[in-house]
Amino acid sequence: MNESHESENKKMETTTPSSLADVANAKVQKAPGTRAMGTGLETRGIHAWFGKNHVLSDVNLDFAAGTVTALIGPSGCGKSTFIRTINRMHEFIPGAAMAGEVLLDGKDVYAPGTDVTKIRLQIGMVFQKPNPFPSMTIGENVLSGLKLSQQKVSNKDELLEECLVRAGLWNEVKDRLGAHGGSLSGGQQQRLCIARALAVRPQVLLMDEPCSALDPGSTLRIEETIRELSDTMTIIIVTHNMQQAARVSDYTGFFLSEGGPGQMIEAAPTSEIFSRPRDTRTENYVTGRFG
Amino acid sequence: MTTISTPTPTRPWLPSTKDKLRDLFFFLLSIVATYVIVAITPMKGKLAYFILFFLLYMSLTAGLQYFARGSAAAKDAFVSSLVAVGAVLTVMPIASIIGTVVSKGYKGLHLGILTTDMSLAAPTDPIANGGLLHAITGTLTLVVLALIMSVPIGILTALYLTEIQGSLSRPIQFLVQAMSGVPSIVAGLFILSAVLYPITKGYSGLMGALALTILMIPTVARTSQEVLKLIPDDLREAGVALGGTQWRTVAMIVLPAARSGLITAVILGIARIAGETAPLLLLTGGGDTVNPNAFNGSIGSLPYYIWKSFNAGSPEAITRAWAGLLVLMIIVLVLFTLARLLGTRKVAR
Incomplete structure (x- = not known):
């Protein structure tokens, strides 16, 4: 595993479109929508504003159940804003506004009368910076979502173990579940945050540059975790690392802001984005000519 | 090699x-x-x-x-x-x-000060006569009553200013700041004219505690606000993203994370009021007997005792006043230490 990863990285250093496409093609493509996990997630005409500043314009993207979609693009192109509109975290920023529809299993999450806390249980989120709750132990952190949303489960210990196993952290922390979350390394903290997001059994998991603060070893662990999780949920990952997008995703969306609001330029199966992008701007970006 | x-x-x-x-x-x-x-x-x-x-x-x-x-x-x-x-x-x-x-x-210290009050002794008597029991219990009663009233109000105000940030935030922020400059005699006169004269028509511990509450709220509110501002927004977002309502997130994540800082806010509040004298002169009546009822009748306190002893003027009375000061300082120190221990207990584990 390590060897192939290193050779992969060496190839990446040259950053030619063909080498990235090789990586993407080497991954077994999954047939989207074949699992019985609901019909997935669709966004229709998403716009976003901060005050009068129009930051995102008319994004239409479908995410089939059980797929991993990577969102790439230069900083400030609206990728993070876009995923924050999906689980309604966008509205926490003062002055924020939006337009469009986010359909989860066909129902608009912005429809009047929607219980926003239920939406966020169905659409989990992992943040850029690991943020375990400082006043809680490792075990309490994992189960914090249940307490926050006032859910009762009978088999807490089983759930705790299951989530930590799926996040790839169980073996490292099983003997110190009572220790504070802050005592873990950055990579372990981020996997703890993933475990915490899994405990409420979301249908969709949003990841906002989850590896940007981590070293390559931890990044690799989290990428493995993402691949394993994609069997049971829909994952959307924002990343600045194109090798990462090529390694983990089935589909890739390219966002760009050309002075005005950010737009989605192109979305396609990951191998196509990296081998034969339709738009020259996409090609320039993935080959490293700008951005 | x-x-x-x-x-x-x-x-x-x-x-x-x-x-x-x-x-x-x-x-x-x-x-x-x-x-x-x-x-x-x-x-x-x-x-x-x-x-x-x-x-x-x-x-x-x-x-x-x-x-x-x-x-x-x-x-x-x-x-x-x-x-x-x-x-x-x-x-x-x-x-x-x-x-x-x-x-x-x-x-001026002797074992009797913890067991007797001044009901049978005058300030000018020999030191061994009488004690401080009425003043110590009185001060503790006043501080505890003021704590019970001002800590919830102060922390709720801080939560409104940092978590809700409603449209009234600015005027409230301004008023809290202005309130922390209110002279203590003004707080005392206010309670005297607004509560004591028209309603209760008599001295009591509660009247003193009300005035102390007015003085303590701004200290608790402002310090708590500064502490809550230091809690990173990441944690609030993480709580909400896990399906928590705002209240659950604040109660389960923000307040526990700010715990030791909030304890400091309470300590500073106690420090602000423990030695307050002016409002107590107006409102408590300063009796010489232990009064277990905080809601009715004159109640002694250490600052009142110190003031009264100094006014009596004899060498014995002056010594009593110094002893009262020493006991007041020890009580404040004990309260600080207790609060600090309570605040750090969980972290130490």
């Missing part, structure tokens, strides 16, 4: 023995010179010693650095000594106050 010999660890950045000896020499030289100058000039008194010593020491060290390393080093040495002087000047009055209170107050 060569063996690697481990060098002795050194700290070349620390001052050498020679440097230390030189600094000590300048320090002693300043002391001697101070004595000589005070002796041969008309300057007299402790203050003259202090000022001369600091001036001499500062100019000697700065001069030395000037000749050794130039004007930048001299300025550095000068500012360093100035900062040290500032720190010493801050500590000196506090140390002096504690020293004076302890040295004068211990004479």
